[in-house]
Amino acid sequence: MKANRREWMAGVAALAICAVPLRGFAAVVAPRVPLRAKPLPLTDVRLRPSAFATAVEVNIEYLMSLEPDRFLHNFRKYAGLEPKAPIYGGWESDTIAGHSLGHYMSALVLAWQQTGNAECRRRADYIVGELALCQAQRHDGYIGALGRKTRDGAIVDGEAIFPEVMRGEIKSGGFDLNGSWSPLYTVHKYFAGLLDIHAAWGNPEALRVAIGLAGYFEKVFAALDDAQMQDLLGCEYGGLNESYAELYARTGDARWMAVAERIFDRKVLGPLVAQEDRLANFHANTQVPKLIGLARIHELTGKDDPGRAARFFWERVTQHHSYVIGGNADREYFFAPDTIALHLTESTCEHCNTYNMLKLTRQLYGWQPDGALFDYYERAHLNHVLSAQNPATGGFTYMTPMMSGAARGYSQPGEEVFWCCVGSGMESHAKHGDSIYWTGHDGAGGDTLFVNLYIPSTMVWQDKGLSATLDTEYPFRPDIRFTLDAVKRDGFRLALRIPGWAKGKATITVNGQPAMVTQANGYAFLDRRWKKGDVVALNLPLDLRLEPATGSDDVVALVRGPLVMAADLGPVETEWAGVEPAMVGDNPLAAFAPMVSDRPRYQTSGIMRPGNLVFVPFYSQYDRRSAVYFKRFTQGGWKNEEAAYLAEQARQKDLAARSIDVMHLGEMQPERDHELISDISYPVAYRGRNGRDARSGGYFEFAMKVKPGPLVLQASYWGGERSRVFDILVDGVKIATQRLDEDRPGTFFDVDYPLPEALTKGKSKVKVRFVPADRSSAGPVFGVRLFAARAGAGQ
Known part of the structure; x- marks a missing residue:
């Protein structure tokens, strides 16, 4: 009872410390840009039976299965309070802990608005009360669950990185900050959840906690000069600029807008203001929230540059960087515009990207209603967002693959992964009525x-x-x-x-x-x-049509009205061993015959190679393997291309079949999955490919899976590098010294390194390390693959 009283007293202190005069619960700053449309309140829209209504019902079941006190574990622990429940696993047990709670708060708000579920509102208010208690214990406005990793691998309170930042100690390898994983991104999720709760039913405590948190980071940013601020913003910060702009709208306090406008990553946003598309090789979802923030700044200030940047970004992404289902990016990164056909991989269309693109679409629509904006919205909402939740389990996808035969890979019931896309999935499937x-x-x-x-x-x-x-x-x-x-x-x-x-x-x-x-x-x-x-x-006519991949008329997808249709390649449980299907014929649409069904289904006749296929709505293939894009040939063209096409498909399939592990260097999640460690090492991007190098005195090392038998390590390089020399070690044993010179300009190339069987015998994984020679560099290396040698191949 004494502990409860101490916590209650701390909560009273929080109200005193963070107390600010509130001017009502509606925005006190009217937008300077006249908004010409606004959505009906979600509370005034109710879904009738459909796949969308089912998604909401399944999602609420998932939300109710989660325990707020487990999300709150680190918040209480780092504030000096006893946690009430064990921490969740997955990302919530990593240094990005806390991001899921922010999404969860927003999802609870949306689910309450969409259905009236009172438990959602009760839980949201409970979480706010707990956060207020934690904030009072800290006495400086900070709240947080994010951690930092020490040299011995332990995770401790991540708040300690911010005094370091204020001293100008800003160390980032591209995806982390002073030992913490994208901490400002995580902080943005707290802000978003608190502001959503305040906006929904006027919880004053939510606004007070947000103001206290904003004051803490206002001091952090104020300690930095412009160059240091740009260094800091090189690490993912989510839509933190939007949060400060929204806080200005709620309170009328101009200091928050000043912070919002200073959170401006010049490297990415400067070209967009200048109407230049330099998005290639930028991490996609890192950028979209920045533009949502700029759009909000434009609304509230009337300044033209932020609005122009947001409009330009939307146009470039939707028209030049998006797949037929409305998603974008390959392995989380933008690539060169109009090159979709070169990026049909198993790691396309991160859900978070589309979740944020739909938010940006809504903002632009409010400024000037235009049906074209909702043509995109409908495409992405129906084909990507709806496909990203499995209604049978409530699980979410991270990526939605555009590669033929790839499985979607949903999170499983009881599996504590808590990817970013689990968080955005909680929100997306709580609000399917918000834009009708x-x-x-x-x-x-x-x-x-x-x-x-x-x-x-x-x-x-x-x-x-x-x-x-x-x-x-x-x-x-x-x-x-x-x-x-x-x-x-x-x-x-x-x-x-x-x-x-x-x-x-x-x-x-x-x-x-x-x-x-x-x-x-x-x-x-x-x-x-x-x-x-x-x-x-x-x-509305629902005729079939073929849509080419941007920039490639000979690569097409089948669409019926707004619905992307895909070939059914069989159940996920069965490995797909077929040849990637191709479309052959001068009038392919004539070869699609409708089948008797309550949903659109088509059987092909003579048009597909190597054989006929059934096409169904792509989104509904939750536990099936799909083919969405098809290389298209005329009859004459197929005869010329068939042998080379099938040979290349067979070569790629053979390599994929023999592959044991693939490492995509320079990319956030693969590097974490492979336990990458490094020193004086940096992610790089060149010619549309991401990689990593290490400078003199540094290294990078990562784990790769192995299995018994003769194995080959393969690394990819660019042929036009200036001279450099580096060693490649496997479990501490040097297997090769690689020299790179300007002897293969204009192309990427692969080098195979056969591994002695003694080096991998009895092991399940090995450590691969790249170490530069003195006064040289290692790499850049644009990917590493470990695969089984062909039977009978010499070592």
């Missing part, structure tokens, strides 16, 4: 109801006393019915989004009669005196 309906005002003061997504639902527009029901099996069937259940105040236009792919073939009726519509900006506008019982029917 929007309201807006035109220059003449007229009101418009925009229907942007055709998801079965009911809605209430409080200002108009309007309630309505949207009934449809779209995108499986073309018919959409919007019924007005109550109309208390007339005087609004209805705007139905007509997707660009409809090519003007949509039809609209009101109460069964052809409707008079005005078309503009991707919408059909209907003006009439609305009354209860009116039924607006929209029919």
Whole structure:
């Protein structure tokens, strides 16, 4: 009881320390940029039966299975309080601990708004109270669960890195900061969760805790000069600029906007302000939240540069860096624009990227409603986000592979991984109704109801006393019915989004009669005196079409309306051993025949090589293997290409079959998965590939799996390097000295290093180390593969 009283007293102290005059719970700073549309509150939208409603139900079950006190373990421990439950595993037991709690808070808010589940709200308020208690114990405004790793591998309170940063001690290998994994990214998640709870139902304690935390980091940043600040911002910081801008909007305190504007990574954001696409080789999800922050700064200040950068970034990513399902990036990184066909791998389309791109899309739409924005939103929401949760288990994907035959790899029930994409998954599947309906005002003061997504639902527009029901099996069937259940105040236009792919073939009726519509900006506008019982029917053509990968007309995907269709290559449990399918023919669409089914299914006839295939909606292939993109040939072209094409496919398949482990150097998650350690070593990017080097006196080392038998270590290099020399060691034994010179300009090349069997015998993994010669460098190395030697191959 005494401990409880001490905690209660500490909570009272928190209220005193962090107390600020609050001016109400609505934003006290009106946006300088006139927002022309806003979504209906999620509390006024309810989903009717559909795959989206199922996703929400399954997700709430998952949220309820999680224990807030386990997420709070480190917060209490590092604040000097006894934890109430053991810490979760996975990332939550690493130095990035705490990021999941931020996502969890936001997800609880969204789930409460979407369904009215009272337990979600109770848990969110409980978490805020616990964080306030932890903040009071620290006395400086800080809260945190993030850790730092010591030299002996132990994880301790990560708060200690921030006094070091204030002294100018900023050490980062590209993905960490002074021994902690992306700490400011994690701090942003705390802010986001607290601000979401405050916005949803006006919890004043949530705002007080956020203000205390903001004050702590305001002091950290104030201690740095501009060069030091840029060094700090070279490490992932999430959307921290958005959090400070939003805090300004809530409090009216200009100091928070000053911090928001200083959180500006010039290396990435400067070119975007200048309308230059230099995104290649940047970690994709590190960048998207920065632009969400710039968009919010633009809204609140009216300054043009942040808004221009956000618009330009959105256009470049959606039109030049995105796959057909709306996702982007390969192994978490942007690549050169219009080169999708070169990046059809097993590690494409990180979910977090799309989660954030949809947030940015909503912001841009609020400034100027345009149906094209929601053409992208619908594409990504339906095909990527919906595919990223397995409704049978509630598990989430990290990547969604575009490589034929690759499995998605969902997190499993009870598996404590807590990737970033588990966190964003919690949020994405709590709010599927948040962007269906929007309201807006035109220059003449007229009101418009925009229907942007055709998801079965009911809605209430409080200002108009309007309630309505949207009934449809779209995108499986073309018919959409919007019924007005109550109309208390007339005087609004209805705007139905007509997707660009409809090519003007949509039809609209009101109460069964052809409707008079005005078309503009991707919408059909209907003006009439609305009354209860009116039924607006929209029919959208759902024809098959082929969409080329950007920059490659000979690589295509099959799409039906907004729905990406994929070839079914069999169950995940069965290894896929086929040849990557190709499409051959001068009129391929004629070879797709619909099958009898309650969902779109097509059987091919004579068009696919090596054989006919069944195509189904891509998102629904949770436990199946897919083929999305296909190299396309004419009949004549196939005869010329068949032998070389199949030989290359066989070569790649053979190497993949013999591969035991692959290390993608210079990339955050693979380096962590392979236990990389390094000194005087840096990630690099060149010609669209990521890698790592080590300078004189340094090294980099990582673990790779092995198995019995003759093995080969293969490393990839660029052929135009200046002269350098380095050793390659396996478990401390030198296996080669590699010299790089400018003797193979213009190409990457691989070098094979056969391993003595004695070096790997009886082991499950080995340590591979690259060590530069004195006054030289090791690498850059653009990937390492360990594979079994062919039977009969000499050592």
